Amino acid sequence: GAVVSQHPSWVICKSGTSVKIECRSLDFQATTMFWYRQFPKQSLMLMATSNEGSKATYEQGVEKDKFLINHASLTLSTLTVTSAHPEDSSFYICSAMHQSTDTQYFGPGTRLTVL
Amino acid sequence: AQSVTQPDIHITVSEGASLELRCNYSYGATPYLFWYVQSPGQGLQLLLKYFSGDTLVQGIKGFEAEFKRSQSSFNLRKPSVHWSDAAEYFCAVGGTDSWGKLQFGAGTQVVVTP
Numbered sequence: 001g002a003v004v005s006q007h008p009s010w011v012i013c014k015s016g017t018s019v020k021i022e023c024r025s026l027d028f029q030a031t032t033m034f035w036y037r038q039f040p041k042q043s044l045m046l047m048a049t050s051n052e053g054s055k056a057t058y059e060q061g062v063e064k065d066k067f068l069i070n071h072a073s074l075t076l077s078t079l080t081v082t083s084a085h086p087e088d089s090s091f092y093i094c095s096a097m098h099q100s101t102d103t104q105y106f107g108p109g110t111r112l113t114v115l
Numbered sequence: 116a117q118s119v120t121q122p123d124i125h126i127t128v129s130e131g132a133s134l135e136l137r138c139n140y141s142y143g144a145t146p147y148l149f150w151y152v153q154s155p156g157q158g159l160q161l162l163l164k165y166f167s168g169d170t171l172v173q174g175i176k177g178f179e180a181e182f183k184r185s186q187s188s189f190n191l192r193k194p195s196v197h198w199s200d201a202a203e204y205f206c207a208v209g210g211t212d213s214w215g216k217l218q219f220g221a222g223t224q225v226v227v228t229p
Binding site: 004032034042043044045046049093095097102103104105106107108109 | 151156157158159160161164166205215216217218219220221222
């Protein structure tokens with residue numbers, strides 16, 4: 001089946017540092033990937049759409065300079081949280097669109113804690 | 116604007132009993148509808164989806180959902196739950212113009228008792 005991985009699964013960093021999260025589609029190519037954020041006991045909120053070879057499109061209220069997205073290949077999208085602050089602590093989840101099945105496959109998520 | 120409502124935050128059900136999770140949506144046209152399950156430490160797994168056609172959709176793990184346009188609902192059902200069905204369930208809606216951009220409901224936590 002289609003598998004999406006995320007790395008790291010959890011990360012703790014100091015305030016002011018930047019953190020990169022990778023999202024990979026392991027056995028299929030994905031021209032489109034999505035990044036979500038999930039707060040404890042809450043739903044997923046779409047942050048941005050990552051398109052291979054072009055700029056990401058961000059949802060309203062999401063700072064594009066804060067959350068840098070790069071989709072350099074058909075199997076990899078990265079989310080970089082720049083100058084992280086404690087309020088950026090959250091669970092970040094990516095998904096990849098499988099074109100042939102019209103289905104999104106989700107990664108297991110990355111727990112970010114900013115001290 | 117599209118929206119998704121899952122009225123039940125938490126449901127407790129006995130093993131072997133039936134389960135129904137409610138989902139109501141708001142959308143200008145017929146949306147694409149999904150149910151996902153999230154277990155701790157695992158990514159969201161698609162249970163089933165509705166794009167068009169038969170309004171009763173069969174999914175994995177014995178789940179089914181029925182699209183009712185008149186009620187703007189897409190409720191998820193399972194005739195007999197197993198302890199392994201304990202998880203968080205999310206209903207999601209995608210627009211027909213950009214259905215990949217999903218909007219999720221708040222989720223329903225299902226607890227299964229012996």
